[in-house]
Amino acid sequence: MSRRVVITGLGAVAPGDPGVKAFWQLLTAGRSATRPISFFDPSPFRSRMAAEADFDPAREGLTPQQVRRMDRTAQMAVVAAREAVADAGVDLTAGDPGRVGVSIGSACGCTMGLESEYVVVSDAGRKWTVDHDYAVPHIYGYHVPSTLAAEVAWDAGAEGPVSVTSTGCTSGLDAIGHARELILEGSADVVVAGATDAPISPISVACFDAIRATSPENDDPEHASRPFDKRRAGFVLGEGCAVMVLEELEAARARGAHIYAELRGFAGRANATHMTGLRPDGTEMAEAIRVAMNQARLDPGDIDYINAHGSGTKQNDVHETNAFKRSLGARAYDVPVSSIKSMIGHSLGAIGSLELVACALAIEHNVVPPTANLHVPDPELDLDYVPLTARDHQVDGVLCVGSGFGGFQSAAVLARVDS
Amino acid sequence: MIAAGTAVVTGMDVVAPTGIGVEEHWAATLAGTPAIGPIERFDASGYPVRLAGEVRGFDETVLVPPRLVPQTDRMTQFALAAAEGALNDSALDLSTVPEFERAVVTANSSGGFEFGQRELENLWSRGSDYVGAYQSIAWFYAANTGQVSIRHGFKGNCGVVATEQAGGLDAAGQARRVLRNGARVVLTGGTDASLCPWGFITQLRTGLLSTRTDPSRAYLPFDADANGFLPGEGGAMLVMEPYDSATTRGARIYGALTGYACGFDPPPGSGRPPVLARVARRALDDAGLGPGDVDVVFADAVGTPELDRAEASAIREVFRRPVPVAAPKALTGRLYAGGAVLDLVTALLCLRDQVIPAAAGVRVDPRLDIDLVTGAPRPAAISTVLVLARGYGGFTAAAVLSHPGKDR
Amino acid sequence: MTTFTLEDLGAVLEDAAGAPETGAWNDEVLDLPFYELGYDSLALIEASTRIGRQLKITIPDDAVVEMKTPRTAVEYVNARLKGA
Numbered sequence: 001m002s003r004r005v006v007i008t009g010l011g012a013v014a015p016g017d018p019g020v021k022a023f024w025q026l027l028t029a030g031r032s033a034t035r036p037i038s039f040f041d042p043s044p045f046r047s048r049m050a051a052e053a054d055f056d057p058a059r060e061g062l063t064p065q066q067v068r069r070m071d072r073t074a075q076m077a078v079v080a081a082r083e084a085v086a087d088a089g090v091d092l093t094a095g096d097p098g099r100v101g102v103s104i105g106s107a108c109g110c111t112m113g114l115e116s117e118y119v120v121v122s123d124a125g126r127k128w129t130v131d132h133d134y135a136v137p138h139i140y141g142y143h144v145p146s147t148l149a150a151e152v153a154w155d156a157g158a159e160g161p162v163s164v165t166s167t168g169c170t171s172g173l174d175a176i177g178h179a180r181e182l183i184l185e186g187s188a189d190v191v192v193a194g195a196t197d198a199p200i201s202p203i204s205v206a207c208f209d210a211i212r213a214t215s216p217e218n219d220d221p222e223h224a225s226r227p228f229d230k231r232r233a234g235f236v237l238g239e240g241c242a243v244m245v246l247e248e249l250e251a252a253r254a255r256g257a258h259i260y261a262e263l264r265g266f267a268g269r270a271n272a273t274h275m276t277g278l279r280p281d282g283t284e285m286a287e288a289i290r291v292a293m294n295q296a297r298l299d300p301g302d303i304d305y306i307n308a309h310g311s312g313t314k315q316n317d318v319h320e321t322n323a324f325k326r327s328l329g330a331r332a333y334d335v336p337v338s339s340i341k342s343m344i345g346h347s348l349g350a351i352g353s354l355e356l357v358a359c360a361l362a363i364e365h366n367v368v369p370p371t372a373n374l375h376v377p378d379p380e381l382d383l384d385y386v387p388l389t390a391r392d393h394q395v396d397g398v399l400c401v402g403s404g405f406g407g408f409q410s411a412a413v414l415a416r417v418d419s
Numbered sequence: 420m421i422a423a424g425t426a427v428v429t430g431m432d433v434v435a436p437t438g439i440g441v442e443e444h445w446a447a448t449l450a451g452t453p454a455i456g457p458i459e460r461f462d463a464s465g466y467p468v469r470l471a472g473e474v475r476g477f478d479e480t481v482l483v484p485p486r487l488v489p490q491t492d493r494m495t496q497f498a499l500a501a502a503e504g505a506l507n508d509s510a511l512d513l514s515t516v517p518e519f520e521r522a523v524v525t526a527n528s529s530g531g532f533e534f535g536q537r538e539l540e541n542l543w544s545r546g547s548d549y550v551g552a553y554q555s556i557a558w559f560y561a562a563n564t565g566q567v568s569i570r571h572g573f574k575g576n577c578g579v580v581a582t583e584q585a586g587g588l589d590a591a592g593q594a595r596r597v598l599r600n601g602a603r604v605v606l607t608g609g610t611d612a613s614l615c616p617w618g619f620i621t622q623l624r625t626g627l628l629s630t631r632t633d634p635s636r637a638y639l640p641f642d643a644d645a646n647g648f649l650p651g652e653g654g655a656m657l658v659m660e661p662y663d664s665a666t667t668r669g670a671r672i673y674g675a676l677t678g679y680a681c682g683f684d685p686p687p688g689s690g691r692p693p694v695l696a697r698v699a700r701r702a703l704d705d706a707g708l709g710p711g712d713v714d715v716v717f718a719d720a721v722g723t724p725e726l727d728r729a730e731a732s733a734i735r736e737v738f739r740r741p742v743p744v745a746a747p748k749a750l751t752g753r754l755y756a757g758g759a760v761l762d763l764v765t766a767l768l769c770l771r772d773q774v775i776p777a778a779a780g781v782r783v784d785p786r787l788d789i790d791l792v793t794g795a796p797r798p799a800a801i802s803t804v805l806v807l808a809r810g811y812g813g814f815t816a817a818a819v820l821s822h823p824g825k826d827r
Numbered sequence: 828m829t830t831f832t833l834e835d836l837g838a839v840l841e842d843a844a845g846a847p848e849t850g851a852w853n854d855e856v857l858d859l860p861f862y863e864l865g866y867d868s869l870a871l872i873e874a875s876t877r878i879g880r881q882l883k884i885t886i887p888d889d890a891v892v893e894m895k896t897p898r899t900a901v902e903y904v905n906a907r908l909k910g911a
Contacts, residue, residue, distance in 0.1 A: 044547045098682060098697065108559055109530070109581075118539050118617060125543030128536075129462050132620035140811065143529050143613075143621035145560060146583045150812035154686040159694055162683035162814065163589055164581040166527065166560035174578065181596060187680075203535075206542050206550035210876070211869055212888055213555070269519060270568045270577045275490075275556040277868060284574055287519055405556055406565025408577060486845040486865045548880065551843075552873035 005180045007260040008252050009088025009245030010357050011080035015051035015238055015344045024361050027369040028390040032222045032343050034236045039200050047214035049221040050200045051238035051345030069138045071110035072198040074151045076241035081152045081192050088245035097159035101188035102152045105165045105175030105195030107349030109145030112201045160188045169404025171195050172352025173412050177266030179246050189251055194243030195353035223373045227310035227339035228317050228385040230378040235311040238345025242353035260360040265296030265413035276405055278315045282323025285409040289327035296413040298397055300331035305368050307355045307400040310339020311346050321381050338386040342372040352402045359398040359414050368393045421675050423663040426595040429670040430509025430658030431764050434497040436472035436651050436751040445768045449796050451779030454751050455634045455649055460614045468628045470637050471614055472651025472752030490553040492531025497610035498563035501656035509658040516603045522575030523568045524594045526586025526609030528755035531558040532618035575602045583810030587759025588818045592679040594659050603664055609756035610654035622650050627723055635780050640720035640746045641727050641791050643784040648722040654757020655764045672823035673767040678706025684813030694815050695733035702817035710738045715775050717762045717806040720746035731787035741790040746778040759808035766804040770822045774798050831904040836897055839877050844870035857898045
């Protein structure tokens, strides 16, 4: 009997208040956490909004030394991982720590820590040969994104396969897909898997400004993230982290664990076309969906909800609408599709993990989170995007997709596990 | 016998301090030509470390398509050049491989740091309007995989792994998974290039770098005089295919990745032992081999007394006999994501030419009790190589490479 | 301010995004689409930002989208210079 991988614990630090409960309340209320950037003075920038997490690492239980040592990205990862492990009720130190893995995704690693240190050592950009004496002692931990997995592994006591996956904006889905693979192939029995990004920093805001990827509609920050709306004008930057505990099904059952869902399929494909641009036909995303559905042994009729990438750029929303039609055929028109980026913005590599947690909760509660801020339909986009309000709906099978810079397209399939 | 689906290496290319191209690298490695020298890419005179393994003579205007030069960091230019070289070396006709069955998996440690420093400087010294459009795609860790995928039309399950200096082996392990899942060819490897002031000072802060100024006495892994390592830049790319399809097309096969495993050290102060010995044993188990089958071990060779002791102790624990140990990193410095990949290339060349390169200049500390090959290269009958790698924080990986034509 | 020439455009584009894939900056490329010269949307956005900065004009994003060839780009910039 081949191994199966199930989700037994969830943790999240999302825009708004931390914790899975607050995250799900935000989503089901259809509220947006996007607001004017408060972390720095955004006035010189084109896009001046973001979905910020009201996250205080000390209040969430990190020690002063952990707070000092870790970039915000790592702080969120450790806090979300603790929540997920506690939720799973699994004692990771009881068995062989070599069978416990950690797989963390991140698109841009410790950007905030790196930029704030850069400003000091370069004296605000005045020096090319920067002053090493002014750098914090743990700066190398910011330099390498692998720190994010290391911090989680130390905290969880994992000594098995530990890695960071960094495939841009599909990092979250890809890191969790990788964790699934580790369990399927027998390299680990439990994997703490998720993704984290805290990119709300001047350099990230400037780099997305430079390519006009983010929304410039600063007058109404709360409603600026408008996936699938005719007036969509780019994404709104976000931050956050979600972590889940993945276990082999029989082991989870044997210890009487609560099982949210089975991670039944995962696939990634690349469009090999352009680092940022997407062709409208959605061929490669459709291929990723097709492969993930095959692995899951599910038909389009088994999919009850699609959690879309839905970034709210002109190109993306057309691209993936066509990818859904191409892969699911007529079923694409019957399945509710929504983008939670309308509420929590686009947290780059982290978003896929937050979206997968939302999918697990959609199965748990039989509720589909909405696409907020969708008031003006776009005739080119003709699926059911669940505008404005959450919907009670029987959800047994879910498709979750992501798309990112580098041309990467990923798809994951979750399904309810009958007890 | 190599099983049908085993991942084999059919092409490779190198951009390293020891040379650009496989043969240049191998000749310099066998000759023990030191590739570590005073830093020339920036003024390092004010820093406590002034040596590094720089890639010399890399002309991006020749080795990288002109349109890609302004939009990429040096690390990506290395990756593009090495990927193209490895593909050429494999003589694989890509038109025979469906696009979705070709994938790229690279390791990365720090992203396009030099590019990033320039754009940070633009932002902070001149203003947000001066940040260029390519910052968004040049500095992130996925830039190498993305650009190589686009350049060669690789649409399969691409990946990017970050486990600091263990990354090269973890990428190869991931490439093997992608092949097992149905891909026909995977370009894998890693390149890093953090030798700009901003990338350099973060490394200074670890306290792991050697502050010596004599290039021949600075990075001395397993030497009684070991006092830290030196950073380098560059790396390598490999073409991997399943054994059966490689033989069907008549490909030259350098060797097979028959075993791989990884693990993570317990936190400092936990009292639990590091995982290196266990990971090495698991990689051998994975290959269906035992310690007695290994002809040479490529050491991670950090060059600090404590980490060298831990590695020597793991090697003694696994082998319980004097197994030859190679540390070619001593010539180049540590190349971050590129380091372990370069070791894979060098190990495959050991299999090809039946000779173990020397850690020239190292006088092995007798207390470590390991058979490190020093002085001159040592001819040997080699059919199996174990490659070890460790990344900052505790990342640990091991890979087993087997000779393609030798049946044990 | 004098006029903005094809050579001026070429210099900015080459600096921002590398040399064109075909041809030199002469009349033969005037009506070739930018994508045939190897310049994508990122290259054009970057070039327009630099031109705007050099000539102290603002080039809106919508205008960049409309610049399909070197001729339309040169004509647009010159019209803006006259109007400014």
